[in-house]
Amino acid sequence: MAQMNMKEAIRDAMRVELKRDPNVLIFGEDVGHVGGVFRATEGLQGEFGEERVFDTPLAESAIGGLAVGLGVQGFRPIAEIQFVGFIFEALDQMVIQAARLRYRTGGKYNAPIVFRTPFGGGVKAAELHTDSLEGLIAQSPGIKVVVPSNPYDAKGLLIAAIRDNDPVFFMEHLNLYHAFRTEVPEGDYTVEIGKANVVREGSDVTIIAYGLMVHTATKAADELEKSGIKAEIIDLRTVSPIDIDTIVESVKKTNRAIVVQEAQKSAGVAAEVIAQINEKAILHLEAPVLRIAGPDTVYPFAQIEDTWLPNPARIIAGVKKVLEF
Amino acid sequence: MSKVPYEVYTEDVEALTVLSPAGEVINKDKMPALTDDQLKEIAYRMIFTRTWDDRAVNLGRQGRLGFYAPTSGQEATMVGSEFALEKEDFICPGYRDIPQLVWHGLPLHQAFLYSRGHQHGGEIPEDVSVLPPQIIIGAQILHATGIAMGFKLKNQKNVAITYTGDGGSSEGDFYEGLNFAGRFKLPVIFFVQNNGYAITTPFAKQTASKSIAHKAVAAGITGVKVDGMDIFAVIQAVREAAERARNGEGPTLIEAVTYRFRPHSLSDDASKYRTKEEEGEWNEKDPIARVVKYLESKGLWSDEDTQRVKDEAKAKVNEEIKLAEKTEKMTISGLIDSMFETTPKDLEEQKADFE
Ligand SMILES: Cc1ncc(C[n+]2csc(CCOP(=O)(O)OP(=O)(O)O)c2C)c(N)n1
Numbered sequence: 001m002a003q004m005n006m007k008e009a010i011r012d013a014m015r016v017e018l019k020r021d022p023n024v025l026i027f028g029e030d031v032g033h034v035g036g037v038f039r040a041t042e043g044l045q046g047e048f049g050e051e052r053v054f055d056t057p058l059a060e061s062a063i064g065g066l067a068v069g070l071g072v073q074g075f076r077p078i079a080e081i082q083f084v085g086f087i088f089e090a091l092d093q094m095v096i097q098a099a100r101l102r103y104r105t106g107g108k109y110n111a112p113i114v115f116r117t118p119f120g121g122g123v124k125a126a127e128l129h130t131d132s133l134e135g136l137i138a139q140s141p142g143i144k145v146v147v148p149s150n151p152y153d154a155k156g157l158l159i160a161a162i163r164d165n166d167p168v169f170f171m172e173h174l175n176l177y178h179a180f181r182t183e184v185p186e187g188d189y190t191v192e193i194g195k196a197n198v199v200r201e202g203s204d205v206t207i208i209a210y211g212l213m214v215h216t217a218t219k220a221a222d223e224l225e226k227s228g229i230k231a232e233i234i235d236l237r238t239v240s241p242i243d244i245d246t247i248v249e250s251v252k253k254t255n256r257a258i259v260v261q262e263a264q265k266s267a268g269v270a271a272e273v274i275a276q277i278n279e280k281a282i283l284h285l286e287a288p289v290l291r292i293a294g295p296d297t298v299y300p301f302a303q304i305e306d307t308w309l310p311n312p313a314r315i316i317a318g319v320k321k322v323l324e325f
Numbered sequence: 326m327s328k329v330p331y332e333v334y335t336e337d338v339e340a341l342t343v344l345s346p347a348g349e350v351i352n353k354d355k356m357p358a359l360t361d362d363q364l365k366e367i368a369y370r371m372i373f374t375r376t377w378d379d380r381a382v383n384l385g386r387q388g389r390l391g392f393y394a395p396t397s398g399q400e401a402t403m404v405g406s407e408f409a410l411e412k413e414d415f416i417c418p419g420y421r422d423i424p425q426l427v428w429h430g431l432p433l434h435q436a437f438l439y440s441r442g443h444q445h446g447g448e449i450p451e452d453v454s455v456l457p458p459q460i461i462i463g464a465q466i467l468h469a470t471g472i473a474m475g476f477k478l479k480n481q482k483n484v485a486i487t488y489t490g491d492g493g494s495s496e497g498d499f500y501e502g503l504n505f506a507g508r509f510k511l512p513v514i515f516f517v518q519n520n521g522y523a524i525t526t527p528f529a530k531q532t533a534s535k536s537i538a539h540k541a542v543a544a545g546i547t548g549v550k551v552d553g554m555d556i557f558a559v560i561q562a563v564r565e566a567a568e569r570a571r572n573g574e575g576p577t578l579i580e581a582v583t584y585r586f587r588p589h590s591l592s593d594d595a596s597k598y599r600t601k602e603e604e605g606e607w608n609e610k611d612p613i614a615r616v617v618k619y620l621e622s623k624g625l626w627s628d629e630d631t632q633r634v635k636d637e638a639k640a641k642v643n644e645e646i647k648l649a650e651k652t653e654k655m656t657i658s659g660l661i662d663s664m665f666e667t668t669p670k671d672l673e674e675q676k677a678d679f680e
Contacts, residue, residue: 029492029523029524029526030523030524030525030526033525033597033598034525034597034598037524037593055525055526055530057492057495057523057526057530057531057532058462058492058493058495058496058523058526058531059495059496059497060496061497062495062497085460085461086461086462088461089461089463089496089497089498124391124442125392126391126392126420126460127392127460128460128461129460265675266671295657295660295661295672295675295676295678295679296661296664296671296672296675297657297660297661297663297664297672298664300442300444300655300657300660301439301442301443301444301446301655302391302392302441302442303441303442303443303444303654303655304654304655304656304657304660305442307657307679308657308660314678
């Protein structure tokens with residue numbers, strides 16, 4: 001099996017699908033010749049030609065709308081939005097046009113599109129390059145939101161997303177592109193969209209996280225283990241729809257939970273997870289479920305992002321709070 | 326009124342040039358009126374800006390600056406367009422347009438603070454009419470349009486100028502801004518610095534339009550194209566546009582054809598998409614060399630002057646970066662309190678998580 005980092009795994013997923021299905025197309029700003037600002041699509045234009053992997057003019061709304069039109073024509077676009085803050089320019093096309101196409105046309109047309117975008121803090125990037133905007137999209141019906149935390153999942157989830165007949169917003173954490181390598185199978189496999197993963201078993205508390213925060217939570221769990229506290233960690237993998245069954249099963253065992261997200265605290269994915277726990281498992285809880293998240297400010301300029309972002313210490317404090325409740 | 330039959334506007338537009346690469350005025354009619362002192366001031370600002378860019382790139386490599394977009398090569402467009410304005414005219418910049426802000430009055434250390442990811446970099450002094458650099462390409466075009474409408478509503482004879490690149494001219498916001506400004510006849514100048522690339526994408530892959538200046542036609546506004554390596558052409562075009570705007574004759578789209586000697590940003594490798602040959606050709610058109618040659622021929626400038634400006638610029642940059650480095654760090658509480666006029670209760674509570 002090959003060792004790949006997350007970026008290579010993502011590139012490999014696209015290569016596998018370009019090869020398998022002639023309807024798969026990749027486009028976006030700078031994705032062609034040079035292979036994107038992170039080189040995620042490097043080499044793909046050389047291999048598959050300019051008709052299938054191409055640069056667009058600098059216009060996100062056009063990129064999104066082009067994807068919708070191509071979807072109507074039976075293609076399967078992978079549209080890259082260069083950085084997450086620029087999805088706002090494409091928001092109408094993503095969360096209104098693409099996400100409502102099946103509904104509006106009574107199922108005649110659908111939008112089998114993957115919108116890929118890098119996001120995620122801790123890299124001291126320029127303003128609006130790192131914000132966690134998954135909650136915003138997750139609130140929009142008709143589009144799935146996937147946030148992988150490791151190379152294996154990234155490849156399997158991306159292949160699943162490309163094959164999905166509905167739009168998927170696929171978010172790639174900047175801090176995970178090169179963070180580490182894992183074994184990634186060659187060729188074809190999928191990881192189911194909408195299925196969470198128990199990445200660490202434990203009996204005392206459930207920590208629900210996704211993306212980079214899975215790793216931050218793992219660091220916290222290592223620390224907690226030293227004082228005999230066993231945390232179970234669930235990687236959501238997909239933040240819309242949320243795999244509540246896996247969460248409920250875990251909460252039944254641990255009776256305590258916290259949710260960790262990089263995004264601002266209010267009205268986001270963590271709030272949704274807690275709402276669903278309340279609906280499905282409130283009688284199994286021994287303490288309120290807490291959110292460990294960024295505060296409700298704009299994503300800060302680079303200088304204090306490290307303080308702003310959730311870290312192991314804040315997760316540990318949260319765990320202690322629910323344990324001592 | 327004559328009508329153009331069938332085929333419309335397919336011709337190339339020629340760029341206005343005043344100063345030849347050899348440093349000779351080849352278009353006397355369009356040479357802007359400039360005193361000797363002003364000419365020297367222009368040379369000073371251009372050389373200062375180049376030196377600052379050189380230093381900034383080094384500071385970036387040392388980790389003393391954060392996000393920084395190089396400017397070398399674009400001194401004629403940046404220094405020239407600002408020079409043609411009045412202090413009360415308003416600048417709405419893109420992320421690269423820091424020189425215009427600084428020459429319009431933003432203290433240099435604040436530009437450094439912005440780059441270092443400090444909120445106070447965007448705290449613009451009272452009497453400086455600029456917005457902070459915009460990351461969202463195209464957004465500033467609409468802000469300038471609104472600011473221009475404000476000038477018009479208040480009967481103030483000022484103009485707003487906004488900058489974007491060849492890439493930015495593809496955004497929807499660009500067309501919406503042009504169209505609004507035309508519809509309301511607003512005193513705004515859309516200044517496009519066409520440096521041939523949007524990150525890696527060359528102009529030929531950006532648009533099938535023969536020029537960006539052509540795009541004014543559809544909006545019903547004046548469009549002009551200038552040699553963006555020629556500061557006199559830039560000053561002339563902006564002065565003319567500003568005069569039209571002040572006279573109530575509406576907006577102008579200016580395309581300035583220029584080149585950026587360095588890559589798009591400090592984390593970018595231009596050799597992947599540009600050739601050495603091309604870079605060499607543009608080097609020959611260096612806007613600073615051109616002005617210096619002209620001033621030398623008039624006996625207004627010498628090598629010593631250039632050296633003096635470089636030394637001054639270096640000293641100033643060192644001073645200002647130190648000032649930026651000494652500025653008190655941001656805090657999460659301060660950040661939370663900067664969200665609203667009155668911090669709501671739930672946000673007050675969130676401060677506790679960070680104490
Ligand atoms: C809305 C939006 N989309 C994408 C980007 C990412 N981006 C930053 S600079 C750039 C290219 C800009 O090219 P151009 O407008 O020609 O300006 P230049 O930097 O060449 O002066 C891109 C795509 C952005 N900042 N904003």
